[in-house]
Amino acid sequence: METPKTAEFAHIGKSVIIKGELSGSEDLYVDGQVEGSIELAGNRLIIGPHGQVRANVNAKGVIVQGKLDGNIRASERAELTKSAIAVGDIITQRVAIEEGAYFKGKVDIQKDMAKTDVAKTAPAASSSAAASSASAAGGSTVAAKTNPTDGK
Amino acid sequence: MKFFGSTNSTAQDSAAAQGAKLTRRSSSLAQLINTLESEETLCILDLGSTSPANIRYCTERGHKIYSDDLLISSTDPSLVIKDEAGKPALDSKRFLDENLVYPGAQFDIVLCWNLADYLDESLVKPVIGRLWSLLKPGGMLLAFFHTQEAGPDAPCYRYHIVGGDTLEMQHIARGDGKKGGPAGKFRLQRVFNNRNIENLFRDFASIKFFLARDNVREVLVVR
Secondary structure: OOOOOHHHOEEEOOOEEEEEEEEEOOOEEEOOEEEEEEEEEEEEEEEOOOOEEEEEEEEEEEEEOOEEEOOEEEEEEEEEOOOOEEEOOEEEEEEEEOOOOEEEEEEEEOOOHHHHHHHHHHHHHHHOHHHHHHHHOOOOOEEEEEOOEEOO | OEOOOOOOOOHHHHHHHOOOOEEEEOHHHHHHHHHHOOOOOOEEEEOOOOOHHHHHHHHHOOOEEEEOOHHHHOOOHHHEEEOOOOOEEEOHHHHHHHOOOOOOOOEEEEEEEOHHHHOOHHHHHHHHHHHHHHEEEEEEEEEEEEOHHHOOOOOOEEEEEEEOOEEEEEEOOEOOOOOOOOOEOOOOOOEOOHHHHHHHOOOOOEEEEEEOOOOEEEEEEEO
């Protein structure tokens, strides 16, 4: 798969550490540390080569280049690149694992997942305070119910 | 079972050192393939190094596959304890507490590959015991065992299912799995003869041997 242009993604840089729930309605690139959960239904998540994520992840597409300790639920596609170290289960429609990736867990392909997820996420998204306030402002957002800390 | 004390190199070893990928025919895989090609959704456990080819092969057929590189997990330095005589030993209880734990899952097929030949002695029987309990009744386990002729430096491979009766073999070493532990070669720990293998799988319902040309015995075991 062609790597998406990450300039269009919201960024969590190398020195940032986040503990808690991370949710949003735009694509997200994580090159720092996240511990908790990441909810990006309808959007994409990239865990960069320096990224260290200990969280269950729910997104439309997930690309892991760094470390992930947690389950992936990707309504369209999950990809582990050659530098990936992923421990956890993957539930998705399509999966791509590059030669050299380390993976420990289950791969469960669910063909009609997108339809199921739309049905499941529609009410949840409308009730999310962070998402709805951002939508009302006419923008998209990535919200963290947490205390971001500078890792330096 | 026999333990090795000396070293000698083989043609396979040099091929492995050059990073060459080898293919081999597998009679046991040919038998297993009928099951793998079934339309029923199967639950498969692959205990070799992460193999994109195996994951692709299984998921394309609608099966669920679990990947767990048990050999790399067994090299975790924190597993080393001292036994009653003060010698270093692996903590097999902790190893089993942390590995091969799949709540609610039972498997139709376990791909064990050459794990038993390279796994620490203390882990072999407990691991096979755990695999017995993880398999469904009638479930199948595929394992490879070197013969004495293979020599102690027989390279450790990971196996990729190409299809039909063909496997692709790729040399692996410690540290390849990125999970830490000392770097270096995996050494063949012992050679199981037929009786050793039968004893190892004595709780299983049946066992079938296939002798291959490359000093490997393939075994297909049914729970």
